[in-house]
Amino acid sequence: MKRRILLTGLLAAALLWTACQQPNANQQSQHTSVDSTATGFNGEIDGKPAKLFTVENGKGVKATFTNFGARIVSLWVPDKDGKMTDVILGFNKATDYNNPEEPYYGTVVGPFGNRIAKGKFSIDGEQFTLPINNGVNTLHGGFKGVHFAVWEAEQEGKNKLRFSYTLLEKQEGFPGNITMRVTYTLTDDNALEIDYAATTDKKTVINLTNHAYFNLNGEGSGTILDHSLQIYADQYTPVDSTLIPTGALTNVKGTAFDFTRAKPIGKDIEQQVIQLAYGKGYDHNFVLRADKVDGLNHAATLIGDKSGIKLDIYTEEPGLQFYSGNFMADKVTLKNGKTDAFRTGLCLETQHFPDAPNQPTFPTTILEPGQTYTTKSIYKFGSKKLIN
Ligand code: BGC
Numbered sequence: 001m002k003r004r005i006l007l008t009g010l011l012a013a014a015l016l017w018t019a020c021q022q023p024n025a026n027q028q029s030q031h032t033s034v035d036s037t038a039t040g041f042n043g044e045i046d047g048k049p050a051k052l053f054t055v056e057n058g059k060g061v062k063a064t065f066t067n068f069g070a071r072i073v074s075l076w077v078p079d080k081d082g083k084m085t086d087v088i089l090g091f092n093k094a095t096d097y098n099n100p101e102e103p104y105y106g107t108v109v110g111p112f113g114n115r116i117a118k119g120k121f122s123i124d125g126e127q128f129t130l131p132i133n134n135g136v137n138t139l140h141g142g143f144k145g146v147h148f149a150v151w152e153a154e155q156e157g158k159n160k161l162r163f164s165y166t167l168l169e170k171q172e173g174f175p176g177n178i179t180m181r182v183t184y185t186l187t188d189d190n191a192l193e194i195d196y197a198a199t200t201d202k203k204t205v206i207n208l209t210n211h212a213y214f215n216l217n218g219e220g221s222g223t224i225l226d227h228s229l230q231i232y233a234d235q236y237t238p239v240d241s242t243l244i245p246t247g248a249l250t251n252v253k254g255t256a257f258d259f260t261r262a263k264p265i266g267k268d269i270e271q272q273v274i275q276l277a278y279g280k281g282y283d284h285n286f287v288l289r290a291d292k293v294d295g296l297n298h299a300a301t302l303i304g305d306k307s308g309i310k311l312d313i314y315t316e317e318p319g320l321q322f323y324s325g326n327f328m329a330d331k332v333t334l335k336n337g338k339t340d341a342f343r344t345g346l347c348l349e350t351q352h353f354p355d356a357p358n359q360p361t362f363p364t365t366i367l368e369p370g371q372t373y374t375t376k377s378i379y380k381f382g383s384k385k386l387i388n
Contacts, residue, residue, distance in 0.1 A: 069148060074335065079308055080384065085217075111206050115243055119137060145167075147211075159185060166178065176202030179198065192379045193377075198373040200368070208375065211349060212379075214345060223341075233299075236249075243278060256268035281324040282326075296376070299348070313380075319352060319353045321349040350377040
C-alpha cells in the first residue's frame, strides 16, 4: 500500500477530538484580510456558520476558501509580467455552490473521490450500497458526500487553514464514521500544499482529493485547449462507457493520452477514438511514474498559453485524474461574470485509482480503525516567459 498509513492511535484521537469541537467564531475570524466577496459567503448553511477565509504567503499570493465543502474559491498568482491572476473557477456566493447540479468547483471530494461501479463494494464479505448519483455509478461520495457539508475551520496564522468534518455512516452509506481533516498551506515559494488526513471507527475506503477547476490564463479567459500539459505517466486506466476503469493499465505511447512530452491539451482531444468518446474528451486516470522525490511523485506541469503561469503538481498519490471540463455547459455564471463555457477549466485530481474498492489489482484504498490515512499534494506556481 503506497499511502502512508501511520498506526498512531494518539493522532487519531486528536483528529476525532478536533472534529468534535464546535467552531469558534472568534478563532475563525482571527485573520481577516477577507476580500470584497466575503459577504456572499458569511451566513448559515444547514444551521451551521459558513464563512470565507483568506490565506496569504507574504509574497502577494493569496487564496480564499469557504468551509462549505472546504473549497478553494480563488487563488491569485503572478503571471509572466507579475500581474496577479485568479486561476481558480468558482462563485461569488456560497449559495451558488449549494446547488445539486454544481460540478464540484474547488471542493474536497470524499470520502471516495471519483467513481465506484454501480455504487457497490464489499469489505471482508460484507456488501455496502451507496447512492447512485452518476448514471449507474456513485461519483465523488454520493449526493451530499463532503462537498455539500459545512466543515469546521481553524486558521493558523496567515498562511494556513485547517478544515475538519466527520461523515456519519448513515449519511452516504460508507462504512464507519469517517473523520477527515484537510489543511491548506500557502508557502513562501508560491505553493499551495494540501494535507489530507482521515480516521474511521470501522473498516472503510478512502480517497480524498481536491476538485479545483484551473484556468491558468485566468478565470473567464476562454478555453484551456491551448494550455500546455505534461503528465509524468506512461500508462493510464482506460474506462468503459460509464467511465469505470476496465482494470487494464494501457501504455500512452502513440495515443492521444501521451502527455509524456508537453503538448497543447487541444492537440489530440478531437481524435475519433473510443476512450475520448466515452469521456467526451479527457476524463481519465493516469498512472503516475513512481519515481518519488522526497516521497512525492511529480504528477504534471501545466502552462497557461497567454499568462505564462506554470503549475507543477507533486503528490504522494499513485494517480491523477485529468478532466478537461467536458461537461461544462454554459449554465452558471462564475465569479468574473462569465459563464462556465465548455472546456474553460480543467481538473487535475491527485488520487488513488477510480473504482479501487472493486479492483483488486489497483493500489488499495482500505482504511482500518486505529490507522490514520495521510496524503499530501502540492500545487506549485511559477511563471515562464512566452516565446511567440
Ligand atoms: C469526473 C468527471 C465528472 C466531473 C464532475 C470529474 O472528477 O472525472 O467525470 O463529470 O468530475 O465535475
